[in-house]
């Protein structure tokens with residue numbers, strides 16, 4: 001029987017000749033959640049997801065995706081996945097509608113091509129050939145092809161790279177709708193606001209290792225970190241750190257007898273926390289290298 005997790009990974013290792021790309025990763029992705037994998041360039045995100053998708057073989061570890069080891073995944077198993085790769089395909093001579101319909105025919109239980117095209121905001125481009133689409137529109141087409149098979153688990157590798165802000169917001173709505181309909185989603189992204197907006201949980205990977213997994217609100221102790229209250233007066237800008245920002249703001253209001261100039265209350269953003277985690281991981285690696293006499 002399949003367990004409750006869409007993805008279960010234990011001790012995953014992948015070595016390339018001159019690099020350990022994935023170095024003992026553990027990961028659970030619950031059914032129905034949006035999980036964002038974050039990490040700097042070269043951290044091992046794509047390698048990890050490609051192993052989950054069955055495109056690469058693990059060297060060590062246990063991997064289960066929808067109850068199956070991807071190394072043994074058959075066509076039926078594959079039809080339950082949706083995959084949106086980083087680089088888009090270039091099917092030259094079909095229109096958007098023809099292409100999406102063509103992909104639909106590969107799946108036992110596809111979505112309606114017109115509905116999917118509308119959901120990604122390409123209705124007006126139904127009759128257009130992909131090479132005539134803008135970069136952002138092509139990405140939407142990629143997403144349409146990824147979801148046409150009505151996947152239980154959708155892999156999205158940097159899906160909104162090249163999107164304008166409006167397209168990104170529309171895409172987020174699409175993902176939220178997929179999540180509502182029960183699709184499990186593994187997202188890799190370099191946009192921390194995207195992870196914050198979409199993900200139930202995020203995992204931060206650096207140099208092949210999973211440094212931390214948590215919700216966007218609590219990662220790296222974020223929820224417990226102190227707030228910064230800043231304002232200005234005749235002496236210039238001021239800032240203080242406090243666990244009781246409301247009381248500080250109330251005191252400032254009294255002092256200024258109303259409006260506090262340039263008042264701002266700020267808690268660490270997910271980006272602050274992420275950079276902190278990555279910085280600590282780099283520092284730990286450097287310390288190990290010094291100890292080993294490598295630096």
Ligand SMILES: Nc1ncnc2c1ncn2[C@@H]1O[C@H](COP(=O)(O)OP(=O)(O)OP(=O)(O)O)[C@@H](O)[C@H]1O
Nearest residue numbers: 016017019021039040041042043044045046047048
């Ligand atoms: N086919 C390969 N042969 C050799 N080394 C590889 C291969 N694919 C990836 N690597 C190396 O493995 C490491 C992890 O790469 P990976 O593509 O998984 O990182 P990533 O986190 O997805 O990065 P990005 O954010 O840039 O997409 C990198 O150092 C990369 O150079």
